[in-house]
């Protein structure tokens with residue numbers, strides 16, 4: 001594996017999951033692989049899980065890990081070619097990416113979408129600029145349109161908790177006070193389409209995601225119908241994709257509650273976190289026995305460690 005910025009970079013999901021499980025059972029099995037290697041984590045946005053689990057994964061592999069919060073600590077970066085830099089942007093991505101490539105063997109980047117410029121967001125403007133000018137592998141720590149490391153942890157979690165060969169997995173939109181990105185649902189959908197699951201997406205009318213991503217996945221506008229016989233409920237808010245970046249519904253009846261969960265086949269509840277209590281999901285569900293959000297977050301370390309392992313192994317060849 002050269003880069004990991006999209007679920008599309010996974011060519012063999014089964015073998016990747018075998019590696020993730022092997023690493024989870026013996027986290028230090030590749031502890032020499034990263035000796036004398038450095039990963040640089042560049043954050044344009046906040047993080048708890050991704051920052052700490054990626055650092056932990058790197059350290060488990062013997063790597064050094066350096067982190068820069070570009071939103072408040074680094075120089076403001078200019079991304080436009082040919083820009084006359086007479087404003088507040090102090091450094092161009094061309095120099096920044098090449099310089100960081102000299103310090104790091106892998107560069108990992110978190111860069112959320114603008115949610116105002118759809119074209120730029122879909123082009124993964126920031127991550128692709130790093131891909132263009134960096135000379136080392138690049139990993140997404142959640143880009144504008146995908147969060148692939150989250151999706152690897154999610155499918156591992158589903159495999160660990162499923163009680164039947166082909167579980168029913170429901171991705172449900174839920175209300176939120178802020179306009180949120182499409183990255184988590186997009187990568188989750190791509191991952192479900194690669195997996196042996198009965199997959200259903202449910203959201204209010206008008207909240208359709210990019211049809212190039214949802215493809216022929218089942219979409220229901222009736223959340224109660226979607227929840228019938230579900231084995232996993234994966235809740236997530238996203239802002240409107242067609243009316244790009246806008247909040248066009250905050251309908252509280254879409255919150256995941258005990259009553260809604262009672263429609264399912266005793267489903268497990270999943271969310272990538274952070275989650276707004278009593279907006280997305282009620283306290284009772286999140287604190288209940290069927291909530292697996294904490295072990296889901298734990299799996300972020302092993303998912304990331306497997307991706308780093310594959311990149312380091314490829315670099316060695």
Ligand SMILES: NCCC[C@H](NC(=O)CCC(=O)O)C(=O)O
Nearest residue numbers: 142178180181183184272273274
């Ligand atoms: N990395 C996990 C999710 C990150 C982001 N959530 C958020 O920004 C939530 C912020 C808040 O609740 O204020 C998202 O939805 O893509």
Ligand SMILES: NC(=O)OP(=O)(O)O
Nearest residue numbers: 047048049050272273
């Ligand atoms: N799930 C996730 O990516 O969490 P953070 O935003 O805290 O990294």
